[in-house]
Amino acid sequence: xxxxxxxxxxxxxxxxxxxxxxxxxxxxxxxxxxxxxxxxxxxxxxxxxxxxxxxxxxxxxxxxxxxxxxxxxxxxxxxxxxxxxxxxxxxxxxxxxxxxxxxxxxxxxxxxxxxxxxxxxxxxxxxxxxxxxxxxxxxxxxxxxxxxxxxxxxxxxxxxxxxxxxxxxxxxxxxxxxxxxxxxxxxxxxxxxxxxxxxxxxxxxxxxxxxxxxxxxxxxxxxxxxxxxxxxxxxxxxxxxxxxxxxxxxxxxxxxxxxxxxxx
Amino acid sequence: xxxxxxxxxxxxxxxxxxxxxxxxxxxxxxxxxxxxxxxxxxxxxxxxxxxxxxxxxxxxxxxxxxxxxxxxxxxxxxxxxxxxxxxxxxxxxxxxxxxxxxxxxxxxxxxxxxxxxxxxxxxxxxxxxxxxxxxxxxxxxxxxxxxxxxxxxxxxxxxxxxxxxxxxxxxxxxxxxxxxxxxxxxxxxxxxxxxxxxxxxxxxxxxxxxxxxxxxxxxxxxxxxxxxxxxxxxxxxxxxxxxxxxxxxxxxxxxxxxxxxxxx
DNA sequence: AACAAGATCCCACTATATGGGATCGATTGG
DNA sequence: CCAATCGATCCCATATAGTGGGATCTTGTT
Numbered sequence: 023x024x025x026x027x028x029x030x031x032x033x034x035x036x037x038x039x040x041x042x043x044x045x046x047x048x049x050x051x052x053x054x055x056x057x058x059x060x061x062x063x064x065x066x067x068x069x070x071x072x073x074x075x076x077x078x079x080x081x082x083x084x085x086x087x088x089x090x091x092x093x094x095x096x097x098x099x100x101x102x103x104x105x106x107x108x109x110x111x112x113x114x115x116x117x118x119x120x121x122x123x124x125x126x127x128x129x130x131x132x133x134x135x136x137x138x139x140x141x142x143x144x145x146x147x148x149x150x151x152x153x154x155x156x157x158x159x160x161x162x163x164x165x166x167x168x169x170x171x172x173x174x175x176x177x178x179x180x181x182x183x184x185x186x187x188x189x190x191x192x193x194x195x196x197x198x199x200x201x202x203x204x205x206x207x208x209x210x211x212x213x214x215x216x217x218x219x220x221x222x223x224x225x226x227x228x229x230x231x232x233x234x235x236x237x238x239x240x241x242x243x244x245x246x247x248x249x250x251x252x253x254x255x256x257x258x259x260x261x262x263x264x265x266x267x268x269x270x271x272x273x274x275x276x277x278x279x280x281x282x283x284x285x286x
Numbered sequence: 287x288x289x290x291x292x293x294x295x296x297x298x299x300x301x302x303x304x305x306x307x308x309x310x311x312x313x314x315x316x317x318x319x320x321x322x323x324x325x326x327x328x329x330x331x332x333x334x335x336x337x338x339x340x341x342x343x344x345x346x347x348x349x350x351x352x353x354x355x356x357x358x359x360x361x362x363x364x365x366x367x368x369x370x371x372x373x374x375x376x377x378x379x380x381x382x383x384x385x386x387x388x389x390x391x392x393x394x395x396x397x398x399x400x401x402x403x404x405x406x407x408x409x410x411x412x413x414x415x416x417x418x419x420x421x422x423x424x425x426x427x428x429x430x431x432x433x434x435x436x437x438x439x440x441x442x443x444x445x446x447x448x449x450x451x452x453x454x455x456x457x458x459x460x461x462x463x464x465x466x467x468x469x470x471x472x473x474x475x476x477x478x479x480x481x482x483x484x485x486x487x488x489x490x491x492x493x494x495x496x497x498x499x500x501x502x503x504x505x506x507x508x509x510x511x512x513x514x515x516x517x518x519x520x521x522x523x524x525x526x527x528x529x530x531x532x533x534x535x536x537x538x539x540x541x542x543x544x545x546x547x548x549x550x
Numbered sequence: 551a552a553c554a555a556g557a558t559c560c561c562a563c564t565a566t567a568t569g570g571g572a573t574c575g576a577t578t579g580g
Numbered sequence: 581c582c583a584a585t586c587g588a589t590c591c592c593a594t595a596t597a598g599t600g601g602g603a604t605c606t607t608g609t610t
Binding site: 310344360 | 607
């Protein structure tokens with residue numbers, strides 16, 4: 023379950039990064055994403071792609087025929103069952119998801135907060151699963167999406183075992199794309215604390231009002247292969263609750279890890 | 287196992303349904319499905335598509351670049367995070383799934399059998415969700431897949447409210463594609479019983495050894511919008527257990543329906 | 551070190567996708 | 581009730597975008 027993001031190395035042909043030779047395929051995928059983004063009818067799709075009705079219609083029709091999209095006369099286009107199937111398979115491909123699910127369900131029922139499960143994919147934290155939680159607040163995150171490692175509790179839990187050189191690397195990645203809240207020294211200092219306790223926090227460092235507690239999941243070899251986080255707004259997450267959650271999170275993380283063969 | 291497109295004996299009219307004009311897109315989708323089917327490297331993909339290395343590579347590269355596939359030097363291709371995201375969204379698009387999940391999780395924990403959630407899509411039962419269960423037996427079904435209505439417990443639960451004319455229609459669909467176990471009269475008779483009790487069974491009618499109990503889920507208007515089934519092999523499902531499960535299934539079906547606004 | 555297998559790149563040819571426009575069906579409103 | 585509108589679907593001449601053979605590079609194997 024690894025994937026490194028290739029860095030565009032050809033400055034000659036322009037910055038687009040779009041390797042030509044598959045226009046039709048890319049347009050088809052763009053349609054999928056446009057529909058996921060809420061486009062319901064042909065004009066909307068044409069606008070999103072910048073193609074004519076004809077072309078858009080032909081591609082959309084092919085996607086419907088292959089069940090990647092659904093089409094209903096009065097409602098327009100929707101995401102199709104084939105995506106359900108492929109998405110489900112992609113999720114099952116990572117054994118972590120299947121093993122962690124029941125544990126996280128139980129935790130979710132118990133604490134009522136939003137729970138995320140994720141892995142390290144290249145320099146990013148990739149969300150594999152999400153359990154919404156009972157509160158009416160909506161945490162804006164999506165399964166399949168990438169988040170910066172340095173700023174999220176989940177990301178920090180994923181790199182708990184790495185050395186300081188690598189920690190700096192992740193901090194620098196964040197620096198490159200916009201200002202940080204904490205300076206390097208503070209951030210490293212916190213990471214050291216998190217590493218020592220085997221739990222990572224996020225105290226509104228990234229998003230105001232949003233706090234979370236995250237724990238690392240280890241495989242049989244003891245390596246961190248995934249992490250999960252319990253997220254809520256500050257009103258449900260005072261210092262006392264975070265401390266209490268730390269214990270729970272550590273216990274659940276241990277249970278999942280043991281299911282993966284971890285002996286620690 | 288395969289999503290087959292039936293090949294007509296007479297290729298005169300080109301009945302394949304493949305609307306030309308999107309070869310590249312269709313090939314790209316075929317790659318996705320080949321990878322889902324286990325193809326790991328370029329030669330395997332080329333063979334599955336019947337295209338040259340070049341073409342296959344270009345399409346696969348585009349899919350990797352768009353995160354629909356992953357590629358790792360030693361492991362080859364895999365389904366990518368984008369599919370996770372789209373699949374998750376497709377699932378959330380049906381509110382039933384979200385509402386039913388917690389109830390089904392609880393039921394799953396309680397009974398340990400495989401549970402399916404599905405809706406009626408045209409003349410088919412479409413699987414929306416699947417909870418594996420604790421037994422080591424594997425029920426071969428996939429989320430996003432379609433099953434015949436007439437032969438599965440889930441399918442029969444979906445059409446419980448329809449009239450006999452429509453029942454006959456579904457029975458005829460099955461007849462067209464291979465022999466039935468029960469004759470029409472028997473089948474209709476059973477359907478009447480199921481309808482009267484508000485629960486559908488499948489007593490190895492479809493697959494030997496496989497039995498299930500299925501219940502209908504109703505929306506605020508009382509219409510059946512989905513159904514779920516508890517499936518197991520006959521060794522875990524004697525008559526007594528089926529009777530016991532009927533009560534549980536009816537209760538859970540009612541609870542989910544009430545969450546959807548049903549007042550019954 | 552030479553070999554083998556797979557991935558990646560390149561380029562001339564043509565099969566393939568493109569978009570303008572015509573058609574058709576359903577909704578809206580006058 | 582008919583006219584106008586909007587969206588979906590179909591058709592076809594054109595050139596553009598995709599194809600595949602082969603060269604090249606990378607990585608693991610004997």
